Amino acid sequence: MRSDNNSYSDSQPLKQNTTNNVEKLLKKRAAIICSVLALIIIASGFGWFWWCNSSNSGQYAHLYQYGILIDTIDLAAVSDDYTFTITGTDGSYNIIEIHDHKIHIIDASCPDLVCVNTGYGKNNILPITCLPNSLIIKVTSQPAADSNEVDIDVYTY
Numbered sequence: 001m002r003s004d005n006n007s008y009s010d011s012q013p014l015k016q017n018t019t020n021n022v023e024k025l026l027k028k029r030a031a032i033i034c035s036v037l038a039l040i041i042i043a044s045g046f047g048w049f050w051w052c053n054s055s056n057s058g059q060y061a062h063l064y065q066y067g068i069l070i071d072t073i074d075l076a077a078v079s080d081d082y083t084f085t086i087t088g089t090d091g092s093y094n095i096i097e098i099h100d101h102k103i104h105i106i107d108a109s110c111p112d113l114v115c116v117n118t119g120y121g122k123n124n125i126l127p128i129t130c131l132p133n134s135l136i137i138k139v140t141s142q143p144a145a146d147s148n149e150v151d152i153d154v155y156t157y
């Protein structure tokens with residue numbers, strides 16, 4: 001028993017040492033993982049910043065209802081904020097506001113209100129879409145819309 005104790009205490013420093021090494025290694029790994037994660041977060045932050053800035057150039061709002069271009073608004077030329085309503089054939093409506101040279105939907109008859117929650121339309125990548133009311137607002141840097149009809153797949157229910 002005594003010899004067991006001895007051998008245990010003999011191996012103790014070694015074991016302690018190994019544990020310490022493992023801990024150090026784990027801490028080192030954790031530090032590396034943390035710094036890699038931090039780099040990724042910083043990089044994506046910059047990417048997001050760049051993306052937001054580069055895509056803020058959209059100035060023309062193209063409004064499509066039932067897949068057909070119904071209006072184009074030069075947002076930069078709007079001097080005073082205003083609101084207007086687009087009414088659907090079934091009595092549905094979307095209240096749109098031009099505010100500070102930006103466009104967004106402030107109220108709608110649709111049940112999901114995704115269009116309202118989308119916020120301001122900034123670019124072509126994320127158009128303001130109200131699927132229940134078949135309304136799409138695309139903000140682009142082009143004064144003329146690419147075509148009079150939006151991508152057909154949007155309307156493939």
Ligand SMILES: [Zn+2]
Binds near residue numbers: 108115116131133
């Ligand atoms: Zn909606």
